[in-house]
Amino acid sequence: MSAKKSISRRDFLKAGSLLASAAALAACCPATPTAKPEVPTPKPGEPTAEPTAEPAAPTEVPVEIEPTPVVNAFGDCAEPLILYHGLTGTDGAVFAEMLQMYKEANPDVCFESQGIAWDLFFQKFPTAVMAGNPPDMVIYHAAEVMQMTSQGLVQPMDDWYASSGIGKDQFNESLIDQITIDGNTMTVPFDNHGWLNWVNEKVISDAGLDPNELPKNSEEFIPWAQQITTDVNGKHPTDDGFDKDNVAVWAIYWTWLRYTVPSTLWQYGSAVINEDATTATLGNPESIAAIQYWHDLMYKYYVCPPGLPGLAYGGEMYQANGIALWWEGTWTGGYMRDRPEVAAVTRPDYLNSLAPDGKQAVKFDSHVFSIPAGVSEERFTQLYPMIQFLLENGAYWATSGQVPALKSVQASDEVKAVASVAKAAEQFNEIGSTDFTHKAFVEIQTAYETAVSAAVAGPDVDVAAALGDGNAVIQEILDRP
Numbered sequence: 008m009s010a011k012k013s014i015s016r017r018d019f020l021k022a023g024s025l026l027a028s029a030a031a032l033a034a035c036c037p038a039t040p041t042a043k044p045e046v047p048t049p050k051p052g053e054p055t056a057e058p059t060a061e062p063a064a065p066t067e068v069p070v071e072i073e074p075t076p077v078v079n080a081f082g083d084c085a086e087p088l089i090l091y092h093g094l095t096g097t098d099g100a101v102f103a104e105m106l107q108m109y110k111e112a113n114p115d116v117c118f119e120s121q122g123i124a125w126d127l128f129f130q131k132f133p134t135a136v137m138a139g140n141p142p143d144m145v146i147y148h149a150a151e152v153m154q155m156t157s158q159g160l161v162q163p164m165d166d167w168y169a170s171s172g173i174g175k176d177q178f179n180e181s182l183i184d185q186i187t188i189d190g191n192t193m194t195v196p197f198d199n200h201g202w203l204n205w206v207n208e209k210v211i212s213d214a215g216l217d218p219n220e221l222p223k224n225s226e227e228f229i230p231w232a233q234q235i236t237t238d239v240n241g242k243h244p245t246d247d248g249f250d251k252d253n254v255a256v257w258a259i260y261w262t263w264l265r266y267t268v269p270s271t272l273w274q275y276g277s278a279v280i281n282e283d284a285t286t287a288t289l290g291n292p293e294s295i296a297a298i299q300y301w302h303d304l305m306y307k308y309y310v311c312p313p314g315l316p317g318l319a320y321g322g323e324m325y326q327a328n329g330i331a332l333w334w335e336g337t338w339t340g341g342y343m344r345d346r347p348e349v350a351a352v353t354r355p356d357y358l359n360s361l362a363p364d365g366k367q368a369v370k371f372d373s374h375v376f377s378i379p380a381g382v383s384e385e386r387f388t389q390l391y392p393m394i395q396f397l398l399e400n401g402a403y404w405a406t407s408g409q410v411p412a413l414k415s416v417q418a419s420d421e422v423k424a425v426a427s428v429a430k431a432a433e434q435f436n437e438i439g440s441t442d443f444t445h446k447a448f449v450e451i452q453t454a455y456e457t458a459v460s461a462a463v464a465g466p467d468v469d470v471a472a473a474l475g476d477g478n479a480v481i482q483e484i485l486d487r488p
Contacts, residue, residue: 203372290478340408
């Protein structure tokens with residue numbers, strides 16, 4: 008047996024530095040994303056990939072970036088209200104239709120929507136605020152609210168809640184907690200989005216299993232998964248001669264660390280950091296057990312693609328009935344909508360538990376409306392009706408695959424008719440949690456992604472050592488004044 012390999016602390020720090028540098032670079036040129044594995048450019052009608060880069064420090068020198076923002080003008084006036092957001096694919100098309108609906112209902116309004124690729128958004132937005140020329144409203148993610156607030160880029164929105172008559176109890180409680188900083192609710196949630204379990208019922212039935220009876224814990228999952236996983240010769244991992252390098256059907260597949268890792272850690276009763284953000288917990292026994300389980304699925308049981316499955320987007324393989332359980336985002340609803348033959352064999356469901364005790368947990372995030380620092384109260388309040396209109400018409404936004412933020416809209420017949428959105432809403436409200444909050448959120452996120460990437464990089468990697476190196480880096484961040 009070969010000795011297990013451990014990534015050294017020096018190598019880990021080097022890798023983390025490279026990833027952080029690459030993330031910063033992604034805010035300055037159209038480079039291949041590093042925070043999220045590469046995803047092919049969507050074909051017409053395919054869902055937009057979620058964000059691939061994060062907020063750059065507002066001290067960075069602005070550099071012109073392609074691609075060019077998608078600009079839509081609604082009305083003609085000298086000083087239109089300006090909206091920045093990163094909704095640029097099929098979700099952007101749905102959002103543009105909603106803005107047109109708002110314009111038709113309010114013919115006197117005048118505004119401009121700029122759909123900006125996320126990497127460019129996170130460079131352009133801080134630069135505009137620093138230059139004293141901020142947009143009037145922006146849309147980004149709830150997970151980034153603490154960092155945006157600590158950098159002084161945004162202002163509280165409690166007045167919106169008071170004037171709109173929409174109480175904070177109409178939103179997911181975990182989400183409101185995440186976007187409330189020092190007693191101030193900094194943003195207004197537009198939606199809930201995150202991981203779903205896309206269940207290919209045909210693949211499971213073809214393996215002689217009941218697609219309505221998924222395994223309930225880590226122990227049940229392994230024999231179930233081995234019965235499904237099949238190589239190109241029709242052999243299973245338990246068969247002599249199984250070809251692990253030429254697998255035709257995988258039991259499970261995931262495409263993004265950012266949602267898979269927190270979800271699995273929570274299932275194991277752990278997290279990246281503790282609740283009061285004072286202690287790194289990526290290296291504790293529960294976290295190690297969670298990531299070791301994924302490592303074993305890849306290299307011991309051969310039921311999950313090795314390394315980072317997300318190096319290749321799973322859509323093509325799923326469409327070819329090569330995946331049984333696909334852990335992917337709510338935005339995959341657009342993918343399914345455009346492929347009715349795939350949707351016909353698919354059931355959206357809760358994430359299956361991979362924990363020994365069967366605990367269920369799932370991470371979700373939110374696109375949020377936010378008012379930048381420097382926007383006058385006069386212009387600020389002109390946006391109140393738009394935000395309320397977009398929220399109350401969230402059933403239309405559900406056609407993009409995202410869950411409307413308002414619970415009252417989630418309960419509407421129109422939303423319940425969209426199976427994946429209805430299931431995601433149910434899941435997020437019952438077992439969903441938002442990510443940790445910290446002023447160095449992006450840096451911590453990069454550190455844990457680096458550590459987990461190292462931990463599942465090969466069969467001989469020492470998972471505990473890789474996570475321990477990452478844990479030390481995260482602790483250093485938490486210990487800063």
